[in-house]
Amino acid sequence: MLRMSTLFLRTLRDDPADAEVASHKLLVRAGYVRRISAGIYSWLPLGYITLRNVERVIREEMDHAGFQEVHFPALLPKEAYEATNRWSEYGPDLFRLQDRKGGDYLLGPTHEEMFTLMVKGEYSSYKDLPLSIYQIQTKYRDEARPRSGIIRGREFVMKDSYSFDVTDDGLEVSYQKHRDAYIKTFDRLNLKYNIVSAMAGAMGGSKSEEFLAPCPTGEDTYVLCPKCGYAANVEAMKTVVAAADASGVGPIEELDTPNTPTIDTLVAELNKRFGGGYTGASTLKNVMLMADDQAISVLVPGDREVDLKRVQANLAGIKELRVFEDEDFKKYPSLVKGYIGPQDAKKNGITVYADPRIAPGTSWVTGANKKDRHARNVVAGRDFEVDGYVEAAEVRAGDSCPSCSTPVVIDRAIEIGHIFQLGRKYAKALDLTVLDKDGKSQVVTMGSYGIGVSRAVAAIAEQTHDEIGLNWPVEIAPAKVHIVATGKDDAIFNFAEQLGNDLEAAGITVMLDDRRDPSAGVKFKDAELIGNPYIVVVGKAFADGKVELRIRKTGEKSEIAAAEALAKIKSYF
Numbered sequence: 001m002l003r004m005s006t007l008f009l010r011t012l013r014d015d016p017a018d019a020e021v022a023s024h025k026l027l028v029r030a031g032y033v034r035r036i037s038a039g040i041y042s043w044l045p046l047g048y049i050t051l052r053n054v055e056r057v058i059r060e061e062m063d064h065a066g067f068q069e070v071h072f073p074a075l076l077p078k079e080a081y082e083a084t085n086r087w088s089e090y091g092p093d094l095f096r097l098q099d100r101k102g103g104d105y106l107l108g109p110t111h112e113e114m115f116t117l118m119v120k121g122e123y124s125s126y127k128d129l130p131l132s133i134y135q136i137q138t139k140y141r142d143e144a145r146p147r148s149g150i151i152r153g154r155e156f157v158m159k160d161s162y163s164f165d166v167t168d169d170g171l172e173v174s175y176q177k178h179r180d181a182y183i184k185t186f187d188r189l190n191l192k193y194n195i196v197s198a199m200a201g202a203m204g205g206s207k208s209e210e211f212l213a214p215c216p217t218g219e220d221t222y223v224l225c226p227k228c229g230y231a232a233n234v235e236a237m238k239t240v241v242a243a244a245d246a247s248g249v250g251p252i253e254e255l256d257t258p259n260t261p262t263i264d265t266l267v268a269e270l271n272k273r274f275g276g277g278y279t280g281a282s283t284l285k286n287v288m289l290m291a292d293d294q295a296i297s298v299l300v301p302g303d304r305e306v307d308l309k310r311v312q313a314n315l316a317g318i319k320e321l322r323v324f325e326d327e328d329f330k331k332y333p334s335l336v337k338g339y340i341g342p343q344d345a346k347k348n349g350i351t352v353y354a355d356p357r358i359a360p361g362t363s364w365v366t367g368a369n370k371k372d373r374h375a376r377n378v379v380a381g382r383d384f385e386v387d388g389y390v391e392a393a394e395v396r397a398g399d400s401c402p403s404c405s406t407p408v409v410i411d412r413a414i415e416i417g418h419i420f421q422l423g424r425k426y427a428k429a430l431d432l433t434v435l436d437k438d439g440k441s442q443v444v445t446m447g448s449y450g451i452g453v454s455r456a457v458a459a460i461a462e463q464t465h466d467e468i469g470l471n472w473p474v475e476i477a478p479a480k481v482h483i484v485a486t487g488k489d490d491a492i493f494n495f496a497e498q499l500g501n502d503l504e505a506a507g508i509t510v511m512l513d514d515r516r517d518p519s520a521g522v523k524f525k526d527a528e529l530i531g532n533p534y535i536v537v538v539g540k541a542f543a544d545g546k547v548e549l550r551i552r553k554t555g556e557k558s559e560i561a562a563a564e565a566l567a568k569i570k571s572y573f
Helices: 022-029 045-064 079-083 112-122 168-188 263-274 308-314 326-331 425-429 453-464 490-505 520-530 540-544 562-570
Strands: 033-037 040-043 075-077 095-098 104-107 131-140 155-165 194-197 208-214 220-224 231-233 253-256 284-291 294-301 321-323 351-354 363-370 373-379 409-423 433-435 441-443 445-452 481-485 510-513 534-538 546-551 557-561
Touching: 022 033, 022 453, 040 045, 045 131, 045 155, 045 168, 045 453, 075 079, 079 112, 112 131, 112 155, 112 425, 112 445, 131 168, 155 168, 155 453, 168 208, 168 409, 168 445, 194 220, 208 220, 208 453, 253 363, 284 326, 284 363, 308 321, 409 425, 409 453, 425 445, 445 453, 481 490, 481 520, 490 510, 490 534, 490 540, 490 562, 510 520, 520 534, 534 562, 540 546, 546 562, 557 562
Parallel strands: 194 231, 294 351, 481 510, 481 534
Antiparallel strands: 033 040, 075 104, 095 104, 131 155, 155 445, 194 208, 208 409, 220 231, 220 409, 253 373, 284 294, 284 321, 363 373, 409 445, 433 441, 534 546, 546 557
16 A cells, blocks of 8 residues: 555646646656656656556556567667667667777667577577567667657667567568557557557668557647548658649740749749749749758758658658758859759759659749749659659648548647568578578568557556646556545544555555645645546545545546445446
8 A cells, every 4th residue: 555654755736847748747746757867767656656557558468469578688789780780870869888898889779689689599490480579678769859758758668579470471460469469558558549650760671550649749740531541640641643744834934033032932923924823832842951961852842841850751761861051052052042943953963852742744833043043834754853752741731641532630649659560671680590391591570569668658647637637547547546534533544544455455556645744635636636546535524424535537526435435446446
């Protein structure tokens, strides 16, 4: 039983100065976590109990699905990560360090390499597979902007599991088993979520889906089709545009357009000169970027902004992507800022990527690569060539669903899980092979499956809190019942103690506010802030043989006979 008279707990009445989202504010105020430094938090008893409850649910569902738990160190030698090229690919997000002898190590951001090597060391035959193993472990990533408390930290707890199969069909089965286990897990955690198509990113692989918990303050943006159910992270959102017929489009016409360096000024000038009909969507925007120190041009319609996150996610292998700066333009003097067109890109040695909306045969107004000059009737595939198509433009509500063309809706969410079909990338790099039925060596195919454990605590808090505090589901609350004893009468405290012992004996966890000094009002505020699902008040009404039962989620209050309290509370579980 958690006794508040001895519990290591200090609640706060004011929000922490650095907190922006509700979960961060409330987890600190309710005494669950404390900030150590940017993106690094300590867990106090209530927080750690809650975290362990989340771990327990995850572990139970992983075990039920037939997956086996292992455990790796967080401190890892670099050699395996060099073999997969992730020692460099991870870039500045990787915590690197040296031992006293100068040996290079890292703090594990994920453990694909370790899982691969573990299986390689133990198994060599197709008869050993399929296999799925998992761990719940602390991970480390040097986030550029740690924020939102435990939602985006530099140290966090993650469940990662990996499947090993001989065939692609086998991988599909393993992937589905993990997907089903995730659905059961998040359902038990009482999380609202959507499963959306996603990008594999630095993990590599092919098929990828995210489990996103809708939340107004979430960092992830995703689209949903209200008709067919298509769902995707904005990074994975597909744009379907058919090629156009440019046979009726005349030759390029160069226009004198002084003082029109922006889309708005250009459109105004075009409508003035040609009698209307032009919008930002008629123009072609050429956004100059540096991709790992290489100049590239990304083409999007003029009424859209470039989404750098989307571009980077869809350009494999790019570690750093940034907009051209003045120093970059000095290296390319032929580029006239505000009047750049793709017509001369090849001559300037610039790789051109285009959003799918810049389909072959589409005609545009764009820069003429001369100051105060634009060109119209510039046709994709006729007047300029695209080196590659990439999802680049910002996604908007009302964009067409790639499956059924219905306008999509956009929402924000917290990523709580991500599953990948890795394929053979890591197995090939680390030489994980088995002998098949014919005695031939086969590279194993893998899947990777992650759940943000500490992040799930924050996501649940975000979805369930109200204006007065946290509001935990029964599965993960620090205690299922919070008994509040008020007043000075020893009989009240004795009954509260006995009720708590009886509930604990019945397998129902209890937090008992047995403090003598705080007022009833202080105790009620603490109970509401802490957020256990059921609150029992033993106070003034006890003289009449009654206690008050409060259901935290609904706010419902009722008086019940003290003698019936045990049976009544047990009936809820």
